[in-house]
Amino acid sequence: MSFSWARPYEPKHPMMRWLDERLPLPRLVYGAIGGGYPVPRNLNYFWNFGVLAGIFLTIQIVTGIVLAMHYFATVDGAFNSVNGLIMRDVNAGWLLRYAHMNGASFFFIVTYIHIFRGLYYGSYKAPRELVWMLGLVIYLLMMATAFMGYVLPWGQMSYWGAQVITGFFSAFPIVGEPLRVWLLGGYAPDQAALTRFFSLHYLLPFVIAGVVILHIWALHIPGSGNPTGVDVKSERDTLPFHPFYTAKDGWFAAFVLLLYAVVTYYAPDYLGHPDNYIPANPLATPAHIVPEWYFWPFYAILRSFTIDFILPAKLWGVLAMFGSILLLFFLPWLDKSPVRSGSYRPVFKRFFWLLVIDVVILGYVGGAPLNWWRTALGQIASAYYFVHFLVILPLVSAFETPDPLPTSISESVLHGEAAEAAPAGQTKPRRGSVATAS
Amino acid sequence: MATKAQSAEGPETTDSGGDGFRRRDFLNIAPVAFAGVGTVAALAPLLVQMAPSADVLALATTEIDISKVQPGQGIKTQWRKQPVFVRNLTPKEIAEADAVSLGDLRDPETLAQRTKPGHKNWLITLGVCTHLGCVPLGIGDGENKGPYGGYFCPCHGSMYDTAARIRQGPAPKNLMVPDYKFLSPTTVQIG
Numbered sequence: 001m002s003f004s005w006a007r008p009y010e011p012k013h014p015m016m017r018w019l020d021e022r023l024p025l026p027r028l029v030y031g032a033i034g035g036g037y038p039v040p041r042n043l044n045y046f047w048n049f050g051v052l053a054g055i056f057l058t059i060q061i062v063t064g065i066v067l068a069m070h071y072f073a074t075v076d077g078a079f080n081s082v083n084g085l086i087m088r089d090v091n092a093g094w095l096l097r098y099a100h101m102n103g104a105s106f107f108f109i110v111t112y113i114h115i116f117r118g119l120y121y122g123s124y125k126a127p128r129e130l131v132w133m134l135g136l137v138i139y140l141l142m143m144a145t146a147f148m149g150y151v152l153p154w155g156q157m158s159y160w161g162a163q164v165i166t167g168f169f170s171a172f173p174i175v176g177e178p179l180r181v182w183l184l185g186g187y188a189p190d191q192a193a194l195t196r197f198f199s200l201h202y203l204l205p206f207v208i209a210g211v212v213i214l215h216i217w218a219l220h221i222p223g224s225g226n227p228t229g230v231d232v233k234s235e236r237d238t239l240p241f242h243p244f245y246t247a248k249d250g251w252f253a254a255f256v257l258l259l260y261a262v263v264t265y266y267a268p269d270y271l272g273h274p275d276n277y278i279p280a281n282p283l284a285t286p287a288h289i290v291p292e293w294y295f296w297p298f299y300a301i302l303r304s305f306t307i308d309f310i311l312p313a314k315l316w317g318v319l320a321m322f323g324s325i326l327l328l329f330f331l332p333w334l335d336k337s338p339v340r341s342g343s344y345r346p347v348f349k350r351f352f353w354l355l356v357i358d359v360v361i362l363g364y365v366g367g368a369p370l371n372w373w374r375t376a377l378g379q380i381a382s383a384y385y386f387v388h389f390l391v392i393l394p395l396v397s398a399f400e401t402p403d404p405l406p407t408s409i410s411e412s413v414l415h416g417e418a419a420e421a422a423p424a425g426q427t428k429p430r431r432g433s434v435a436t437a438s
Numbered sequence: 439m440a441t442k443a444q445s446a447e448g449p450e451t452t453d454s455g456g457d458g459f460r461r462r463d464f465l466n467i468a469p470v471a472f473a474g475v476g477t478v479a480a481l482a483p484l485l486v487q488m489a490p491s492a493d494v495l496a497l498a499t500t501e502i503d504i505s506k507v508q509p510g511q512g513i514k515t516q517w518r519k520q521p522v523f524v525r526n527l528t529p530k531e532i533a534e535a536d537a538v539s540l541g542d543l544r545d546p547e548t549l550a551q552r553t554k555p556g557h558k559n560w561l562i563t564l565g566v567c568t569h570l571g572c573v574p575l576g577i578g579d580g581e582n583k584g585p586y587g588g589y590f591c592p593c594h595g596s597m598y599d600t601a602a603r604i605r606q607g608p609a610p611k612n613l614m615v616p617d618y619k620f621l622s623p624t625t626v627q628i629g
Contacts, residue, residue, distance in 0.1 A: 160572065164593065167570035186494045187518040188566075196488070283514055283521045283565075285572040289593050303594055305608065308544070312610040314569055370595055 003038050003223065005235040006031070032220060038238035039245055040226035042413045046121075047224065049114040051249040052256055054212065056107035061205050063100040064149075067093075071152065073198040075191050078154035079279045098268040104146055105271045106260050108294035111139065119331075120352055122229055122340030127222045129332040134215040136328055138208055143295070145204040148197040150276075150292060151189075157273045159280035160289050162189040162197070168302075171318040188282060228412050229340030230405055237409035288369050296366030297359050298324060303370065304382040320382065327389050334389055337397035344403040347396050351388065358384050494518075499629035501621065504560065512577040514565060517616060517628045521565030523577045523589070524626070527600060532558060534587060535601035545612045549601040552615050562626065563602045563613035567591040574598060574613070589613065 009027040011017035020026050030036045070090050072081040086093040115135070118124055124132035147165055151158045166184055170176040185192025223232060232238055239245070263270065271293060275286045291299050298321050305316040327334075342349045358381050365378035406412035500517045504524055507513055512525035527535075532549060540546040553561060565573050574589035574596070575581040584590030586599035586606075596607030603612040618628040 160593075164570040164572065170571075181490060182488050185488055186490050188520045188571075190494070190519050192491060192494060282519060283516070283573060285592060287592050289572065303608070308610070313608045314610045317608065 003232065003235075003238065005238075006038050007036050007240065009034075009036055032216065033246070034242045035240040037220065037223075037241040038232075038235070039224050039241050040232055040237055040409050041239045041244075042226050042228065042409050043224065043245070043248075044227050045252065046113065046117040046227075048249055048252045049110045049117060052110040052253060053107065053114055055253055055257075056103055056110060057205065057208060057212065059103045060100065060107060061209070063096050063103060064202070064205065066096055067100055068198075068202060071198075073152070073195050075154060075194055075280070078152060078194060082153040083155075083277065095264075098264050101272060102260065102264045102268060104149065105292075105294065106256075106263075107142065108146070110256070111142065112294075115139065116356065119355070120342040120349075121225060121227060122335070122337075122342065123225050124331045125335070125338075125340050126332065128219065128225065130218045131215060132332065133329055134211055134218055136325070138211050138215060140325065141204055141208045141211065145201060145208065146292065146294065148201040148204070151194065151197050152201060153276060154194060154280045155276035156278040156280055156286050157276040157289070159189055159282065160285050161291060162193060164289065165291075166193075168318045168321070171312070171315045173315070190282075225340065226409055227341060227343060228406055228409060229344065230407075230409055230412070233408050234410070236414075290367050293363070293367060296364075297362035298366070300362040300366030300378045301382045301385070303366070304375070304379040306375065320386075324385060327386070331389065331393075335393045335397050337400065337402070339402040339405065344405055345396075345400055346403060347400040348393075351392050351396060355385070355388050358388065499627055501625060501627050503624060504626055505624035509559065511579075514577050517564075521573050522616065522628060523561075523563050523565045523602070523613070525561045525563075525577065525602075527559045527561055531587065531600040535599060535603075538599065538601075538603075544604050544610070547601075547603060547612055552601055552603075552612070554618075554620060557620060560626075561600075561602060562618055562628070563615055566614065567593065567596055567609055568604065568611035568613065569594050569596050569607070569609035 009020065009024075009030040011020050011026065016026055027036075067086065070081060070086050070093060072078055082097065086097050088094070090096075118132060118135070147161065151162045162184075166180050166189070169183060170180040172179065181187060183193075184190070185196065223238075226232075273290070273292075278286075290296070301324050302317040302321040305313045305320065307313055309316065311319075337345065337348070339345055342352050361377065361381045362385065365374050365381065368374055497518050500515065500522075502513075502515050502522075502524060504513070504526070507524060507526045509526050510528045510531075512523055515522045515524060535549040540548065549561075550558060552563075553559075565577065567574050569591065570593060572591050572593035574591040576583040576589035576598075582590045582592075584597040586597050588598040588600045588602050588605075590597055591607065591609065594608050596609035597605050598609075598613060599605050601612075604610070616628050618626050621627050
């Protein structure tokens with residue numbers, strides 16, 4: 001699809017030729033994830049996580065459709081249909097439910113690694129800005145889907161999560177409260193909210209699948225990036241997706257699915273909250289109310305505004321929380337450095353790891369009960385998050401002197417027959433090669 | 439672009455009326471506008487179905503019996519599926535609320551403004567924190583009333599005083615006072 005040397009689809013079987021001439025579906029698949037898609041030959045394991053995210057989306061859709069066959073979306077029946085019927089009575093229901101619960105967490109784990117891969121290797125830079133932005137749209141849809149799914153069992157955390165998250169909208173002046181009531185279909189979460197959340201929770205994964213197709217389509221125009229960030233220049237720089245990357249993705253997917261199985265079978269509730277095994281009670285809020293772990297950094301940003309400053313503290317918190325994701329849409333223009341890969345950007349690299357630490361701190365603060373020092377830590381970490389993207393990144397990209405780049409991908413991985421054959425440590429570094437740069 | 443039909447229309451025979459618009463422009467715009475307005479109108483039921491339905495609105499009033507609530511006590515009831523706090527304030531709590539100067543308040547209101555004349559000891563508010571909607575503690579016996587003796591929200595640490603006014607923490611407003619009236623000295627109708 002992307003390079004002139006990409007192999008065209010040649011049907012081997014007459015049946016496939018017949019089909020290809022009428023509906024070129026085999027051609028599409030061959031060009032997208034088959035031998036017809038040339039991929040840089042130097043990808044490291046961080047490039048496996050996009051495929052993994054696709055696998056977990058599939059797992060969620062399959063287990064979700066099956067769970068919906070046994071679930072009642074009523075305020076009286078929802079809790080019992082999940083915790084009684086599905087967990088105890090439906091054949092293998094416990095497995096499907098735990099697979100769906102932990103599948104959501106693993107979907108977020110692999111997606112976060114995928115996003116940070118993009119941040120480190122500059123995957124958001126030209127010509128892949130739209131790939132990045134479509135990815136952020138997928139991420140926002142994932143968050144909406146996960147939130148609504150968490151409401152469905154109608155436990156205490158479900159109910160109060162729905163109350164708090166729809167409460168975000170009441171922060172906006174004038175339209176806020178009517179908007180909240182309109183979203184809930186009532187003054188507090190109740191039957192109307194549960195039914196519409198179920199409807200949307202069923203719909204959104206298919207919307208995600210649609211945006212995933214756009215994400216991959218946009219990616220396949222320039223082709224995949226690579227750890228050096230250097231453009232593909234010749235056929236020597238690439239390998240066909242199949243069999244090379246199907247094999248690599250295949251074994252790595254098996255490895256990650258093993259970790260997923262370990263959590264699903266041996267610690268299925270580790271990533272959840274015990275309070276969600278208490279039926280929803282609209283008259284009592286759990287003492288320690290926190291969202292699921294994948295929302296903790298954003299919850300920390302929300303909670304870090306405690307005093308009014310021009311606008312009410314509540315509105316600041318909500319704006320900052322939404323802003324922390326929306327600003328990522330502007331990343332291609334905030335980081336103007338022409339060097340994509342963080343491996344060749346000595347200053348950027350250090351700040352990247354500081355950002356990772358910052359987000360981990362935000363996650364910790366967001367998940368823990370509030371006290372004075374955690375509030376202060378959360379405020380510092382929230383401020384640093386915005387400073388990183390709005391101040392540090394533009395300055396670094398203006399003043400940093402990047403390390404020399406390899407002249408080509410193949411040069412960075414192939415050192416030539418002489419170098420390959422020589423005893424270790426007895427080769428001279430080649431000029432301008434990655435061997436000196438890394 | 440000069441088609442045969444257009445070139446046949448000389449400047450003197452044009453139907454533009456000299457203002458640059460042709461009859462065909464009207465024919466193009468009118469159906470698109472018609473379809474656009476129709477589409478917007480068709481969206482209306484899809485939007486209004488989200489608003490509270492008749493059965494939800496039917497719960498708009500609730501009567502409560504407050505005869506058993508002694509001074510210093512409170513009860514928790516429900517109105518429109520939301521918790522309501524009914525509190526019988528002690529003279530000390532009333533004095534504490536009246537002693538606060540309005541300038542110290544984020545959402546300035548006196549206790550008298552938040553209660554009915556002649557029933558200043560009956561503080562009736564929604565039990566919904568104005569931050570993000572949790573139920574504050576402090577209405578039940580032995581619950582944490584917070585440093586201002588009113589309510590304490592466990593979710594994000596908002597603290598309310600004995601008139602249920604916001605004093606500290608992220609909440610922007612006092613606990614909301616619903617519309618209510620005393621049907622008799624011991625019966626209140628909310629809504």
